[in-house]
Amino acid sequence: MAMAAARRALLTHLRIPVARPAAAAAAAAAGTVPVAARRLLSSTTEETKGSFLDKGEVADRVVSVVKNFQKVEPAKVTPTAHFQKDLGLDSLDTVEIVMAFEEEFGFEIPDNETEKIDSIKSAVDFIASHPQAK
Incomplete structure (x- = not known):
């Protein structure tokens, strides 16, 4: 939970659009998003995929x-x-x-x-x- 809060705070500070993952992924593929931001975006989508309960x-x-x-x-x-x-x-x-x-x-x-x-x-x-x- 603390990691998610830290990620959210960092994304807010960096002003990286999280609400549009398709557009962000396209920008990452084009190389217009910094490497650190790509890592944050990819871990966010991994967290979303794994959020369902067993x-x-x-x-x-x-x-x-x-x-x-x-x-x-x-x-x-x-x-x-x-x-x-x-x-x-x-x-x-x-x-x-x-x-x-x-x-x-x-x-x-x-x-x-x-x-x-x-x-x-x-x-x-x-x-x-x-x-x-x-």
């Missing part, structure tokens, strides 16, 4: 959140459990679990995606593919 880690954390939910019997929780069919939760309970996922992973899940999350598997798939999940 699916196994996400699955463990999702299962843990569901097991800790008050209305769920922990013995029934499996990686493939459906919230309504297997765990007996209603739609309001599902919304509460999704809110617990938001708190656990540190990002807001849009309402249109909340409706699609109806099982542990669908929650893991969505969270593991989301770049803001922590």
Whole structure:
């Protein structure tokens, strides 16, 4: 995290456009961007590529959140459990679990995606593919 903050401060100071990586990459290829700036730009894109969470880690954390939910019997929780069919939760309970996922992973899940999350598997798939999940 400290490295990302330092990189951001340096890029702001050098006034290198970070918001347009395609244009910056073209400038780097043309040789108009200093070598140090090229290194910073390439490490920024590498950091972005690697920012998604490991699916196994996400699955463990999702299962843990569901097991800790008050209305769920922990013995029934499996990686493939459906919230309504297997765990007996209603739609309001599902919304509460999704809110617990938001708190656990540190990002807001849009309402249109909340409706699609109806099982542990669908929650893991969505969270593991989301770049803001922590």
